[in-house]
Amino acid sequence: MNFANLNFRKFFNIDIFVQIGDPPSQLPKKFTLNRNDNLSNIREILEKENVMSDTLLFAQKNNGLLAEIRRNGEEDCKLYNILNDNILYLVNNSNPDWKFLNKLRKLDYGRTITFNGIKISKKRAFEMKGCKVTELGAEKSKNGNDEFKSEEEWMMKTNLFFTSDINVENLVKLRITVEKSRNKTFKLETNSSYRYKEFGKASLEFSECLEPTKEFIDAVNNAIQTGDAEDFKQIIEEYGQFIPIEVILGGRAYYEGQNIRKEYSEENSRKDSVNTGAGPLGIKLGNGSIISKGILNSSKHECSKFIGGKCNENFDEKAWAKSLEDFRHWDCIEFKNPISIFQPLPEDLRKKIILSLGKRIHYSIIENAECKFEELGEPFKYELRIPSPISNIIRNKDTDCNFFATVIDAEDNTFNCQMLCPPKAKPILLIHCIQEKVKQQKCKLKIGWMVIGYYKDLNFILSDFDETQLNIIKKDLTATSNTHYREFLDFEYNSISNIVPCIGIPVLKTLDLSKISHVIGHRFFNVQEENKIGSYTFSYCLKDHNCVELPEFTFYTLIISNYYDRKAYGISPCKRGNGKRIKDIVSFARSTQLKPKYVSLILTAENNYGPIFLRQKAKKVEYIHVRCDQNSCICKMTETKENLKYSFFDPTQDNED
Known part of the structure; x- marks a missing residue:
């Protein structure tokens, strides 16, 4: 502002008295103000002097009565329009002022x-x-x-x-x-x-x-x-x-x-x-x-x-x-x-929070089922009964949900689980019984399955905010002439800590009836020099007792970096049993209750072992090398068991009595 304009503004400066109410509720205060300023500017000046607040309005006196000037009219109204004998009247706002209430009660x-x-x-x-x-x-x-x-x-x-x-x-x-x-x-x-x-x-x-x-x-x-x-x-x-x-x-x-x-x-x-x-x-x-x-x-x-x-x-x-x-x-x-508190953030920031926190268990259940394996290699098909709210979560692509399953029975049986998830159809759990010859007996199964995925919004943090860190790695595999596949997972663990537990499951989109006796097994191994974890998948025919070509499937690895209950997950070493080739037994559960845990074999180093399956019981887990009738099969390779371990995850263990 130049000197001439400054002098021009001063020409309109006058001394006025600011009075709240009529009669005044307190002594009027004297100010020098520009009579040509609009009321918005006058409000700013008086607010700096702690005379004006959001609870007060300007008023004009006519015939002894004070009339309020609405806030939205202050920009167009000049000070000289409402002065009365050089008195500027203020009155309490009769309508609730949200700015005042917000400041008073800290609503934001x-x-x-x-x-x-x-x-x-x-x-x-x-x-x-x-x-x-x-x-x-x-x-x-x-x-x-x-x-x-x-x-x-x-x-x-x-x-x-x-x-x-x-x-x-x-x-x-x-x-x-x-x-x-x-x-x-x-x-x-x-x-x-x-x-x-x-x-x-x-x-x-x-x-x-x-x-x-x-x-x-x-x-x-x-x-x-x-x-x-x-x-x-x-x-x-x-x-x-x-x-x-x-x-x-x-x-x-x-x-x-x-x-x-x-x-x-x-x-x-x-x-x-x-x-x-x-x-x-x-x-x-x-x-x-x-x-x-x-x-x-x-x-x-x-x-x-x-x-x-x-x-x-x-x-x-x-x-x-x-x-x-x-x-x-x-x-x-x-x-x-x-x-x-995170929900009103911009959408991109909310998604980053969800991804950084990893996945959570949306649903976990243990169910009873009876079945009879009448044909060697014939699976029991168990259709998952998914509650409607969980189905809605699964259908939301942002949650990126995955299934994991496990099976146990009271008898001395070994089971293998595969998920069949056809497009636009209900998921089915394929349960194979690993046996040399069919026993044709009824099995009373305990089937555990869970749905893991991201949350679709951040309101879960209201209640479900702990140290849990669950990550899932997906690997799509095409049909191949190879009987096994080995790769390093895109995941590094802290070298100071031990290798993290991993649980795996193969998922099929279609079921080839001519290969219905084929099962996909897996294990994990530690890549020590790179602090990485490797996965190893293989295909085995239960009917012909030999390794076969891998089909098209997706392999999911659940990595349990942390869980709010530290007793619910871990890695345990396998102990050599009584010298028999079939079994090496290790103590597993803390409860005599028959309840399945999620388990996967894990090796302390990469080795060319043949196909191995885990047998789970109420208080122990066993591993077995399966028989093979093919001389050139990988299962004829080394069978040293000194560095065999297994991962376990029991998200329902804290509900035990």
Whole structure:
């Protein structure tokens, strides 16, 4: 701005008095302002002087009455248009201002469920750029009685969730699990109730109006690069588990809690500051509170509290209800539609998070089946009964789901599993019994199968966020004249740690009836000098007892880098048995219960062993070299067993009694 223009602007500068209300609610303040400035500029100047806020509007005085100037009209209105004897009037905004409410209640901050109520995060993950405000009116005012019929219901209502959905249920279950892990005999008796009075004043929805902060994006990108679940846990610690995309604001008062009883068996230190609600009945464990091997009781006269509103030391319901006519006194009285703190991120960033965290088990089950192997090499075809919700997940290409299966019975039988997945048809498990001659006996099978894939969104992090690292490598193989195939997997493990467990399964698209007695076996081996893992697949004819040409198939390798239950996976060495060629026996399970585990043979080094199959029993796993009637077959090669091991994975073992 040049000197002439500056002098021209100063020509319109005048001294005015800024007054809030008429009569004024406080002493007027004197400012020098440009009478030709529009009200938007005047607002900026007064905001810097801490005189103006989003809760105040400009007003024009006519015939002794003050008329509000709407915010959307400030750009086109000049200061001189509304001055009255050099007085600039301001009035309280009678309509809810979402910017003020957002700043006051930190609505665009993440939150975490706790035993004492919602905890607001330390750091801000998003900036709210807009909001849909719906005033609720008298229809949202109500009196009622509420009961706690379960631990889940207690936790849900303590954290101001009164409408349940899958995300709310996951959050609640997670918090209860955490409490029980901290307190060995944590117990909440649920025979309790309370009376409440509620004034729901407005609903704020902002699902499409959240813009991630630069700090949050930087933290997420760093966690993606490391691929370490601990980094994502740290993000949740700092930015919260979730953000609700709808909040009910107003006031809520509680009366007469009955028979609230909580039992603890060990020290329970609470260091988190709880910002909104200490539980429906005000039972609050403050900073650093400790309850040790005791019982916390509260009677119906001890627990009255209110959320939102304004009241003197002695609660006056009428005065409290009157104060809620001013939106400045509203507080959060209900949260709706919580989503993962990562869900509002851009789609490309969400996909990177999902990929970096690896796959998860969507479904795992053990089923019983009876069958009879009447023809040598004839498989038992078991059609997987997939629940409808899991089918929907599988059909979503982004989840990239895979099947794995295992079989065991109470008899001394050896089984081989192959998946048959024809296009646009239900998957079938092909189960072959490895035997020299058909026994024609009925088998009572225990069949375990699971579906592993990526999550289609990030709301799983609300509950299923642990150290699990499951990766699957896919290898498409065309039909070949070779009887075996060997390759190095595109995966490196840390040389400091031991080789990671691997589980494999072959998948066919079509079934050649002329080769129905052919089975595909596999094993893995350690490439020590390169910290890599190799896979070895072979084809064997059960009817002719010799290795045959490999068909067209896809081989999937499940690599278990980490799992939340460290006892559920691992690698064990095989021990030489009683000198017999057929068996080398190794102790396997911790339970006498007949339950199949996922197992694959793994060698400490690459060797030219012939075809080997694993036989699984209730308490041990055996490996067998199969007979071959072909002199030139690979199974005539070395049979040294000194470096044989096996991988195991038992994702259901933590459910054992």
